[in-house]
Amino acid sequence: xxxxxxxxxxxxxxxxxxxxxxxxxxxxxxxxxxxxxxxxxxxxxxxxxxxxxxxxxxxxxxxxxxxxxxxxxxxxxxxxxxxxxxxxxxxxxxxxxxxxxxxxxxxxxxxxxxxxxxxxxxxxxxxxxxxxxxxxxxxxxxxxxxxxxxxxxxxxxxxxxxxxxxxxxxxxxxxxxxxxxxxxxxxxxxxxxxxxxxxxxxxxxxxxxxxxxxxxxxxxxxxxxxxxxxxxxxxxxxxxxxxxxxxxxxxxxxxxxxxxxxxxxxxxxxxxxxxxxxxxxxxxxxxxxxxxxxxxxxxxxxxxxxxxxxxxxxxxxxxxxxxxxxxxxxxxxxxxxxxxxxxxxxxxx
Numbered sequence: 001x002x003x004x005x006x007x008x009x010x011x012x013x014x015x016x017x018x019x020x021x022x023x024x025x026x027x028x029x030x031x032x033x034x035x036x037x038x039x040x041x042x043x044x045x046x047x048x049x050x051x052x053x054x055x056x057x058x059x060x061x062x063x064x065x066x067x068x069x070x071x072x073x074x075x076x077x078x079x080x081x082x083x084x085x086x087x088x089x090x091x092x093x094x095x096x097x098x099x100x101x102x103x104x105x106x107x108x109x110x111x112x113x114x115x116x117x118x119x120x121x122x123x124x125x126x127x128x129x130x131x132x133x134x135x136x137x138x139x140x141x142x143x144x145x146x147x148x149x150x151x152x153x154x155x156x157x158x159x160x161x162x163x164x165x166x167x168x169x170x171x172x173x174x175x176x177x178x179x180x181x182x183x184x185x186x187x188x189x190x191x192x193x194x195x196x197x198x199x200x201x202x203x204x205x206x207x208x209x210x211x212x213x214x215x216x217x218x219x220x221x222x223x224x225x226x227x228x229x230x231x232x233x234x235x236x237x238x239x240x241x242x243x244x245x246x247x248x249x250x251x252x253x254x255x256x257x258x259x260x261x262x263x264x265x266x267x268x269x270x271x272x273x274x275x276x277x278x279x280x281x282x283x284x285x286x287x288x289x290x291x292x293x294x295x296x297x298x299x300x301x302x303x304x305x306x307x308x309x310x311x312x313x314x315x316x317x318x319x320x321x322x323x324x325x326x327x328x329x330x331x332x333x334x335x336x337x338x339x340x341x342x343x344x345x346x347x348x349x
Contacts, residue, residue, distance in 0.1 A: 003142055004032055005334035005342075007042035007150060007286025008315035010084065011063055012056030018047075019316045019330035019348070020063045028347045029316075032333060033070035039131075040140065042286050042313055043082025043150025046122065049203050053087070057121055064125040073130030079122065080140050081111075082150035082287060083164070086196035089137060091117035093193075105185040107147065107278055111135035138185050139278075142336055147278050147308075151285030153188040154268035159251055160261055167195045182275045262290055262327075263301065270304035282342055283308040284334055289315035291332040291344060311342045324349075 006029065011018055019025045033039055046056040071077065081088040092111045096102040113119035113135070123133040139149030155164045156172070157179065171191045172178065182188065265288040273283055283304060291314030293302040302310045314332025323329065331348030 001037045001338055002035060003038045003040060003336040004036035005040040005042055005142075005148060005284055005313050005336065006316065006332075007082070007313040008044045008289055008317065009041070009063075010044055010047045010315070010317055012047035012050065012059040013317065014050045017318045018059065018063075019318055020067075021059070025316070025331070025348060026063055026066050028331070029333075030067050030070035032347050033067055034072075036071075036075070036335075038076040038078065038142075039067075039071060040078050040080065040142065040148060041126075042080050042148055042284065043152065044084040044286065045079065045082075046085040046088070048085050048087055048200050052204050053118060056085075057118075057125075060122065060125055064122075065128045068126050068129045068131055071129060071131040075131045077126045077131045077133045078140055079111075079119070079126070079133065079135040080148065080150055081119075081135070081137055083152035083155070083192070083196055086152075086193065087200045088119045088122060088135075091119065105138065105189060107138070107149075107185070107276060108136050108140050109138075111137050138188075142284070143338070145281040146284065146336060146342065147273075147280035147282070148284040151269055151272075151287035151312075152192065153185075153272045154265060154285075154287065156182070156188055156191060156268075157271045158264045158268035160264045164195070168192055171195060185276060187275075188272075261288075262292070265290065266301055266310060269310065270306070270308075273308055274305045278306065278308070280306075280308050282311065284311045284313060284342060286313045286315065288312060289317065289328050291315075291327050291346075293344070294327055309341065311344060313344075314346075 009018065009020055011020065020029065046060055048056055068077070079088070089111060091114055111119065113123065119135060123135070127133040138153065139147055142148055155162070156168045158165050168191050171194060175191060177187065177191055269283075269285055273280075290312055292312045293299060293310070299309075304310055311334055313334045314330075315328070316330045319326045319329045329346070329348075331346045333345055333347055335343045335345055
């Protein structure tokens with residue numbers, strides 16, 4: 001069985017950043033889907049933080065039916081929600097809560113949907129050409145030795161002081177859920193799900209919204225500053241980081257280099273796998289938009305404490321840097337066969 005994994009499409013994002021709005025990019029993804037038996041949409045398929053749900057769905061309706069046409073009838077599509085489209089789970093999560101104390105959320109729980117729910121609308125677009133659509137959360141087993149999840153749980157553990165990491169730190173303090181006591185997916189959800197729900201609710205009345213990656217752009221501006229301005233930024237960052245750690249919202253670090261963003265994300269995701277006791281030889285995630293491992297990457301950096309080899313499926317957003325060799329450029333995907341390691345490819349290169 002040939003499996004194709006893509007993540008972080010962000011359909012509905014503002015500012016014409018969604019690469020799949022370009023017919024040429026859609027054609028490339030569709031061609032790759034034609035050669036696959038199974039398509040995995042590994043989170044952040046839709047952008048729910050920049051406007052009403054209907055806007056994200058309208059954007060998806062311009063893209064996903066065309067991609068789905070590349071899948072022969074009976075082929076499988078698996079939706080794994082992420083943080084930007086977490087509200088796809090709203091109906092299912094509500095039913096779980098209404099039925100009394102729910103069963104613990106495992107590594108790959110089957111998600112159902114009802115007519116009229118956001119997940120039903122997305123599944124309808126993907127199944128328009130006859131594909132079989134299912135959903136799983138917080139991840140999915142692609143083989144006995146390959147686990148895939150969006151990767152947003154790493155925001156609870158990363159040492160980069162991004163907005164979502166800080167929100168998670170504050171929420172954990174309010175709820176009295178220290179980092180050292182995380183032992184299940186439910187522990188991550190207890191801290192992160194309220195943040196996602198608030199961000200979704202805030203966006204529903206908006207005509208315009210903040211583009212994703214705002215903290216990344218802020219840190220980039222800090223890194224690119226020079227002279228006295230850079231010295232002021234460094235002093236401010238150091239003071240803020242010290243205050244956050246003193247308030248037990250961290251631990252976070254003041255280092256903001258591209259290498260540190262990559263390292264921190266990998267370490268945090270490795271910590272997620274360790275806390276969830278995920279027994280896999282390979283683990284695939286997205287979320288950070290930084291594809292890898294690339295040829296120049298240190299293979300040992302891409303290995304979790306559990307021993308799993310890590311792979312990141314990148315994203316389908318325009319890279320603001322515009323570099324043709326950037327690890328953040330659009331078009332990355334993971335290919336997987338019945339045996340052997342996953343393969344990172346770029347469908348737009």
